[in-house]
Amino acid sequence: MKKALPILCLLLLFMACKQEKDCSYIKDYYQTIYLAEEAYFLGDFQRVYDLISEVESHCALLNQRGPYEMLKYAEAAARIGKDEKALQLVRDLIFEGYEIDQLAQKDAFVQLAAGPEWKAIALEYDTLRRQYLHTIDLDLRKQVVEMKDADQYYRSMLRKPGINRDSIYKIIGRVDSINDRKLKNTLDRYGYPGERVIGGYNIDDQQVDAGILLFHVDDYDYYTTTLKRLIEQGKAPPESLGNFVDSYQRRVKDQKKFIYGIYDNVGEEQIIDYENLDERRVSIGLPPRSLKSRVDSLRRAYYGI
Template sequence: MKIKILLLLLVSVVGFSQKKKINEEYDYINNYYQFVYQAQYEYLKENYQKAYDLLKTAEKNCPLLNQMGIYEPTILAECATKLGKHKEAFDYIEFTLKGFGTKFTYLENNENLTELKSFKRWKKIKEKANKYFQDYTKRVDFDLRKELNFMKKEDQRVRTNGFDAEGAKIVDSINNEKLKKIVAECDCYPNYSLNLSGNYDVDEFDPDISVLVFHINTKRSEYWKPIFLDLIKRGRAPADIYGNLIDSNLRVNGIFQYGIYSNIKEDKIDDFENLDKRRIAVGLPPWQLEKDIRQLLRKKYGM
């Protein structure tokens, strides 16, 4: 695997808005995620100034991520456009094209960016967009991408059209050892937002391997808990990965710690009064805020 890509990754993620040393660590749990969740809520409510201010605070504290379902640089570009900050909007557009391999067509079809099309810089960026994407793909570890896709296929093979218990034990054990090695080598969870395995547009392979976390059993989770929490804190893993790990293993008794499943109610959550404290401590949004965001997403996008 091209683990040397990690250095390039860190350079691209820091981007134009951060001046700190490349090896300096950040605390995303305390200084980033909660600002972003609240910003996403305000953005979906079309409160663009509030969303912009919150995201700028998050960006000041930590280099921007491009979390699935949120896409911070794109939201900032939209908010900046709505607020008449056109140069800044273009900066974020180029940032997401270069740093995260966002396809220009997605931005071109974004109604909140329509007014930018009358600017000369829009045309210039459009002419460079393909090169930006090609440069992005050069940073992707395609061998790793294929391996992750195979791991996920194996995970689903023993769980589709009936559950193969013995097969699952073997596959889960193999996948767990592979994941240990991958995470140790790249010092991150290999997901699309960190660029290592590429996004959805690189090729036909689906880079999302979040399903693997749900099949790490209780015994193995003891190994992963401190690692996942550390990676979340440093912005090198999906923010929901720790909560998913814990609650997926609590399905047996039906009483959960982090309330990750949307169909459960308060009586199925242990110590509900302190739920939000637990969620925030591992990078998750407050329980009600997550529900509100989901409702707004359904209203806006029909999700």
């Protein structure tokens, strides 16, 4: 029996590694999550639960800004009576940066929050929160904020009347070059600096997203290759690549055609090979345009915006 235990441990480790290795987020994850988000806004919580459960069987869950699939999964579990799963996900969400009081205010968790299991989690919350804070890089968060501020500050100066635009454009060029080097270093060392790397809104009451920097960098080969690899691994949001490529296309002289159709106000005539647009979008983890439109509409109606 003693000899069997190490073998069993090795087998479990191998299976865990194989599961992670076999997960292609582009192929196995994103599209199902978009369907689950649609089901959530339609109130079909059983479908939300079933879809994300299937994804979870072969991919580690993300909690992307926008879909926030782990939160929706937890809410769906609570609403269909899967209390044990919901409570497990609540603990997981604390390690995603959620505060226990924030979660307790969700309608889906009202009954759970009154129970002993939730109260046990609440007693652990301070310890769990400290553990979470040790997993994020606050120095990198500060750097991303500084990069964004510099990116926007000089561009905002272009709107001032009488400004010497040529001199401002030179400064913008230098800032973009510095940000480009810093962003590449960040992507190479940490992956995309999303909420799992630098924390979310409740760290300092501000949304910190490096995505805007991708609109102002030009190394096409590096960013397309690096972002595609990170998206495949679940370490960068699919829109990061779409935003970079289409904003790059927009800046190319005499080239106003887009590849991934990230701009909602762009018509078919401005998109290269429009008939195959959805195929290209899906190939980098973006939803088909029609599905995106449906989910966006449902989200606006749900939140009253």
